[in-house]
Amino acid sequence: MTVVLAIDTATPAVTAGVVRRGPSGVDVLGERVTVDPRAHAEQLTPNVLGALADAGLSMADLEAVVVGCGPGPFTGLRVGMATAAAYGHALGLPVFGVCSLDAIGVDTEGDVLVVTDARRREVYWARYRDGVRVGGPAVDAPADVPADASAVAGSPEHAALFGLPQLPPTVPTASGLVRAVDWDTPPEPLVPLYLRRPDAKPQQQSARP
Template sequence: MNGLVLAIDTATPAVTAGVVRRDASEVKVLGERVTLDARAHAEQLTPNVLGAMADAGVAMADLDAVVVGCGPGPFTGLRVGMATAAAYAHALDVPVYGVCSLDAIGIDTLGEALVVTDARRREVYWARYRDGVRVGGPEVSAPADVPAGALTVAGSPDHAALFDLPRLTPTYPTASGLVRVVGFSQPPEPLVPLYLRRPDAKPRSEQTR
């Protein structure tokens, strides 16, 4: 698929929105806004989308598709991005593609790389990559329980620092990374969030038991 793509990710503290032009030869970012604030997903996503659209000089009606990171990530932030992406796609009658947010980081790595992001509870979300292609994960675990074997690490700076490995530049999902990992040749599948574990909140009936 060629054309203009709106890319959104809220699976990490980075609230990312960008407009990307995709054709047979390249992926070009026309506008991108990123806010680093783990508590501002709901407040910042729409302003970032509108800002990216203005920077790109395009209108909503010009979009041909929407891409959204489906995690893994915390429940609240992840829902904000996925619900927003689905709403835009429905309103514009364009397809929406979900991707693993870690892939949008890992695609810019070389060799045997580990990508990690904050899973809270002293744990990390992680996946393994070989020359930008995922070969393991995504999973969630304590840093000490992540299987060895990677030669470098990328992702959340604070959590990448927990591993005694050379650090790579990619830290958070980018608009370019989100679009480049999509298999546009296939019809989009239903959006499925990668929570990887149950929510902290429990139904009252379960609390009683």
């Protein structure tokens, strides 16, 4: 059995949960989710502490950390990933990064499209078959996303654009984050999935005369 802290800040939802993982599956001991796209930094630590309190555990009981690495906006991802790395360093725990879309798609059945808000009238998306990713992740305008799936999950507002039956979950969950990890593979360095080039570009130096 492994007690895992799972966090995600890749969407407007600030997810933090404490999950016990064992041979029979995962058991969510405590979970706090706050939907506020402008409060990732303010809400993440309170949600972590609240989930631990709900589970009746302390930081000393944790044995691993899982964090969603996007796709998502720079600011949101930075909060979650930096926090996960800090917990791992301070507590001496392995930190596993997963695709945040996988944390939604892993809890679906059938041929499902998962979408989240990418802003700029675009969506982040990936395609799943019985919980396994078979396409994406990518970022596109909704009209350019292959929508020949049987259902759609993720952001309700954006899922509604595809005219498909909508399924839960709507945001990354603690259970989904833990289930998305390949536990047979050692953790690798955390790499954010931005899927876009930065808006700010360095100014080119003018050629000297």
